Amino acid sequence: MxxxxxxxxxxxxxxxxxxxxxxxxxxxxxxxxxxxxxxxxxxxxxxxxxxxxxxxxxxxxxxxxxxxxxxxxxxxxxxxxxxxxxxxxxxxxxxxxxxxxxxxxxxxxxxxxxxxxxxxxxxxxxxxxxxxxxxxxxxxxxxxxxxxxxxxxxxxxxxxxxxxxxxxxxxxxxxxxxxxxxxxYLPFSTKADCIGATVDKLKVIPVYAGLFLLIAYIWPLDYAMSSEFYEERSFIYRLLYVWPTFFIFRMRIYTGILLSECVCTMAGLGAYPKVCENKSGHGPSKDCLSMISDSNAIDCDFETVRNIDVVNTEKCWTFREAMKYWNMCVQYWMAMYVYKRFPSKKYRTLATLAVSAIWHGVYAGYYFCICAAPFYLPVEDLFVKLFIKEATGIKLKVMNVICWISKFFAFSYMGIAFLLLTIDKIWFYYGSVYHFAYIMWATLYVVGVLIAKTRKSKSKRMEKVEQGDAK
Structure with missing residues (x-):
């Protein structure tokens, strides 16, 4: 505190x-x-x-x-x-x-x-x-x-x-x-609406901070390490406890990151004309020097220092998409200086996640959390391809909601390792829920592969039948 x-x-x-x-x-x-x-x-x-x-x-x-x-x-x-x-x-x-x-x-x-x-x-x-x-x-x-x-x-x-x-x-x-x-050296900080951009962020911070304090009081993380939690609470309660703990984590991160962004916006750092198509971490993707003028009518934004997109993080359907909106400036660094520079294309994703874990700290929880993503993403990608990619109407809406629930459960299940930090605490919690998520994801992947093979075999048989009818 x-x-x-x-x-x-x-x-x-x-x-x-x-x-x-x-x-x-x-x-x-x-x-x-x-x-x-x-x-x-x-x-x-x-x-x-x-x-x-x-x-x-x-x-x-x-x-x-x-x-x-x-x-x-x-x-x-x-x-x-x-x-x-x-x-x-x-x-x-x-x-x-x-x-x-x-x-x-x-x-x-x-x-x-x-x-x-x-x-x-x-x-x-x-x-x-x-x-x-x-x-x-x-x-x-x-x-x-x-x-x-x-x-x-x-x-x-x-x-x-x-x-x-x-x-x-x-x-x-x-x-x-x-x-x-x-x-x-450039004059954009004097032309951008620095106060307006800062106030827009400050408006929502009390909401996130208040939710953080409230939910942390009702569902404290330490309770997940108590003997009462394991002995007196049901399996379902223990499993679902990851939801409020990750919610607390999100609210704390949203509060901290938005306050950090406010430091930049109030100082005018990261202000560029919108026509430069600015990107988080990178800055202008187009040359904007030609836009410098004495006019105050230049429409600027602070996308360069935008580190989190709370709305899209919450409402997007998939885990893979949500990752893009989280800690975006750091992700830019990891993408530019690790992912794109790593000599082996086959292992560059794993290498990037490992560097990210090392950067976060020496605790085992960071590795359990961050390096678990490559084991979940193939499952999500497979089921998106099988059931969502070509879905329409009500079926698409239902499948998207299921994917959204799965996304936050995956974040929450991995995230509790990030919060518990040490191997003994992580193993205590995962053991209390019988390593449910990892077993479920492995099972779903096997099932998904079998469904994909069955569909492929069925498609080949249909092609042969159609070719036979054509003859």
Whole structure:
């Protein structure tokens, strides 16, 4: 509870400070004021443990600037994730565990510094392609953008300001160096409706926070670990207990992520013209520099820093689709720097989920939860193909509702491992429900495969009969 209060107070102060910050006109002044406030937040939340973040910044900056740029991204990835593992394991070496919010700061810093190394590597690779094309008189490769030039000329202070700017330093969302730089040098933050965008998010936060407190009071997670829960409650009650626990988790995440988004929207970070077709984490998918003008009529949005789509997460039918709307900026990072870069197409999904689990923490619950998704998704995909893909009318509506229930049961069943964290607690709960979901999913997959084979055999027989009739 103490950590939650500190978290809310710091985020509230950051949101309020944005009203002043986005109006700073001098770019250099804006950079350093943002960094000074960011460092103050880090020191307030972490105290002596701030040394962890400063050490990571120093080492990773040296790697990005002085290491071979063909492989600086890999070296940064190895160092930052290796240090993240050490950071969470300091208690084994006799040191005191860092505060909870320090862990979140370290997590976001890891994404930013590794992501920056990948951005530098991409700019370097493109510069070499341009040099090669000039030698061949080939003009098919576009010239380096202003941001790419800046990436190739990075210095220690540039990286320091990006790493510790107050926006997102506590809990994210993740944003690229380009997004940060655009917020400093481009005028969109003065043209976007920052207050309106922030108020729209703040309106719904009390609802999520209130539901979190209410349901957590009625169905506390600790009760699932009690002897009374196992001895006096029925199997159905124990099985369905995952629903309120995951609901509590969702409301807490919605509250935290939306507050973090408010820090960005109030400061004007991530504001771009809508015509640029902005995407979460990435920013503009089209060149929007031509849209800069002195007119106040530019219609901007904050899709770049949109980290969660609550409505679509709740109402979409499938597990696979819901994953796309959850923690979207982090998913962008995982997709760009792990999934697309992983050398084996066959194992890239598993590798991405494993990196995600490692990033979340060292507890077994993260691996039980995140790495369980590849075992459920084939079941869902198979039954969608068999019963929903070609369904219409009432049948389609009924099957979609069944799929929606299955989606949230799967999220809830996996999610309780994320909350219980340790193997003994996870095994206690799953044992209390006889590992029902995993057995059910395996059975459904076998049944689905048999149905698919039966349909395929039937289809072949029908084709032969039709061919025989034709003759």
């Amino acid at each position: 103490k950590d939650d209060i500190i978290y809310i107070v710091l985020l509230g102060l950051c949101i309020g400070f944005g009203q002043f910050y986005r109006k700073i006109k001098d770019s250099e002044q804006k950079k350093w004021i943002g960094t000074a406030v960011g460092l103050l937040i880090v020191l307030t939340a972490s105290g002596f443990h701030t040394l962890h973040m400063l050490f990571c910044y120093l080492v990773c900056s040296l790697i990005i600037i002085y290491f071979n740029r063909k492989s600086c991204h890999l070296a940064s990835f190895a160092f930052m994730f290796g240090y993240l593992f050490f950071f969470r394991s300091v208690t084994y070496f006799g040191y005191r565990a860092p505060p909870g919010h320090t862990n979140m700061i370290q997590m976001i810093l890891t994404l930013k510094l590794v992501g920056l190394a990948f951005e530098v590597n991409a700019a370097y690779t493109k510069s070499k392609e341009i040099e090669s094309s000039k030698k061949k008189d080939d003009s098919s490769v576009d010239a380096l953008s202003e941001n790419e030039h800046a990436l190739l000329k990075l210095n220690m202070l540039d990286i320091f300001n990006y790493s510790f700017n107050y926006i997102g330093v506590l809990t994210g969302p993740y944003f690229t160096y380009k997004t940060y730089r655009d917020a400093i």
